[in-house]
Amino acid sequence: xxxxxxxxxxxxxxxxxxxxxxxxxxxxxxxxxxxxxxxxxxxxxxxxxxxxxxxxxxxxxxxxxxxxxxxxxxxxxxxxxxxxxxxxxxxxxxxxxxxxxxxxxxxxxxxxxxxxxxxxxxxxxxxxxxxxxxxxxxxxxxxxxxxxxxxxxxxxxxxxxxxxxxxxxxxxxxxxxxxxxxxxxxxxxxxxxxxxxx
Amino acid sequence: xxxxxxxxxxxxxxxxxxxxxxxxxxxxxxxxxxxxxxxxxxxxxxxxxxxxxxxxxxxxxxxxxxxxxxxxxxxxxxxxxxxxxxxxxxxxxxxxxxxxxxxxxxxxxxxxxxxxxxxxxxxxxxxxxxxxxxxxxxxxxxxxxxxxxxxxxxxxxxxxxxxxxxxxxxxxxxxxxxxxxxxxxxxxxxxxxxxxxxxxxxxxxxxxxxxxxxxxxxxxxxxxxxxxxxxxxxxxxxxxxxxxxxxxxxxxxxxxxxxxxxxxxxxxxxxxxxxxxxxxxxxxxxxxxxxxxxxxxxxxxxxxxxxxxxxxxxxx
Numbered sequence: 449x450x451x452x453x454x455x456x457x458x459x460x461x462x463x464x465x466x467x468x469x470x471x472x473x474x475x476x477x478x479x480x481x482x483x484x485x486x487x488x489x490x491x492x493x494x495x496x497x498x499x500x501x502x503x504x505x506x507x508x509x510x511x512x513x514x515x516x517x518x519x520x521x522x523x524x525x526x527x528x529x530x531x532x533x534x535x536x537x538x539x540x541x542x543x544x545x546x547x548x549x550x551x552x553x554x555x556x557x558x559x560x561x562x563x564x565x566x567x568x569x570x571x572x573x574x575x576x577x578x579x580x581x582x583x584x585x586x587x588x589x590x591x592x593x594x595x596x597x598x599x600x601x602x603x604x605x606x607x608x609x610x611x612x613x614x615x616x617x618x619x620x621x622x623x624x625x626x627x628x629x630x631x632x633x634x635x636x637x638x639x640x641x642x643x644x645x646x
Numbered sequence: 647x648x649x650x651x652x653x654x655x656x657x658x659x660x661x662x663x664x665x666x667x668x669x670x671x672x673x674x675x676x677x678x679x680x681x682x683x684x685x686x687x688x689x690x691x692x693x694x695x696x697x698x699x700x701x702x703x704x705x706x707x708x709x710x711x712x713x714x715x716x717x718x719x720x721x722x723x724x725x726x727x728x729x730x731x732x733x734x735x736x737x738x739x740x741x742x743x744x745x746x747x748x749x750x751x752x753x754x755x756x757x758x759x760x761x762x763x764x765x766x767x768x769x770x771x772x773x774x775x776x777x778x779x780x781x782x783x784x785x786x787x788x789x790x791x792x793x794x795x796x797x798x799x800x801x802x803x804x805x806x807x808x809x810x811x812x813x814x815x816x817x818x819x820x821x822x823x824x825x826x827x828x829x830x831x832x833x834x835x836x837x838x839x840x841x842x843x844x845x846x847x848x849x850x851x852x853x854x855x856x857x858x859x860x861x862x863x864x865x866x867x868x869x870x871x872x873x874x875x876x877x878x879x880x881x882x883x884x885x886x887x888x889x890x891x892x893x894x895x896x897x898x899x900x901x902x903x904x905x906x907x908x909x910x911x912x913x914x915x916x917x918x919x920x921x922x923x924x925x926x927x928x929x930x931x932x933x934x935x936x937x938x939x940x941x942x943x944x945x946x947x948x949x950x951x952x953x954x955x956x957x958x959x960x961x962x
Binding site for chain 2: 465466483484485486487488489490491492493494495508513514515517518520521524525573601
């Protein structure tokens, strides 16, 4: 194990307050949902480890606070990100209208090469929907981004979304590569095993 | 007539309470669909009443501006109120994911919202406005005091002390992180050097500690003990910086031995949340403080009275 290839992909989650950024990460990491998650202060960091054949993939997830006030702190941490997941809440129109500016900001900071994924979250609350999937799709096409709708609450599409991101990156084969044997502390490791093997 | 800011807060508090029905009946998510007369009723009532309440013209709020600001603050505050100290028995568990509905079913959450709304609405130009983290500081006061108006005044007092944490430009937090950086250099040069080597000299991992005063790092009651210690100002008004130092010192060997970059440091530090012992941290912080005082004495820069950390560190 100790000398295997390790690929690290830095991924940042952005979007307005309370759209479900932390909940999406929690669903991916621990497969659970808790609607009393505290507001993220500043920035948080998680690592999801996945295995693709004999390659270990570390998806480094940067969870950010949605409030504009904290935006000045974000750039330091999102530089060199490979993926930006911009999340909006399908029941909150204004969180959708701000997707544009989040995408613009992240491209300014990380360059045009960053893979952008636009996520409409909270599809479990379809009866209060204010943003239609077609609108998300249209915006994503316009912004040259991938689009998906998810529910961190029910888990719908969450694993699939992250898996798609990892597979796309892996297939591009331009990873930041490193061989590492150093000790990891407090990292949660989960195998997606055979379902993700290619 | 000149009014003290706190007088205005009291009046605004009364104003908001008297008019709470007006705001609670207002669905801010759908204000665009309001009829013209409903819109007019809302928009017009706010500044007129505020004009009566606030004689100081500097606090005059333009009708549309006030509406936008109130709605935005209300939206953000409600989103945060329903996810603050939710595991504390003070707030009953309610089965709904809609913030407004949850608050309407839980009067205590309503109190927290009203205190935060009153507070954030009492400043001109919405500065600082509602900033995430404020609910973390306000909720414990309400839990302990229970009375709305007293909790409000305590919160206003606390925010007066901690207002630099919520400045728009982040200068207040930067100032405190700079103190921590200088203190680390004096107290533990090898650790300071290590943090420098791994590019973590911005000490961003301590941002949350300072912004919400360790509220996310310890269980509720332990945090209260830390707050009591800090607020007593017994050793220094910046004793919380020594608590930050202590957390770094407690884990210095892991940091020096194993951490290789800023990302890992942030992950490691945030991973300590709710795994630390506040009593041990407080005891060590006191030790470190007394050690620091000795160093100051040896350097000849110890002043009389309570230690002014910024001044003392400036002379190193």
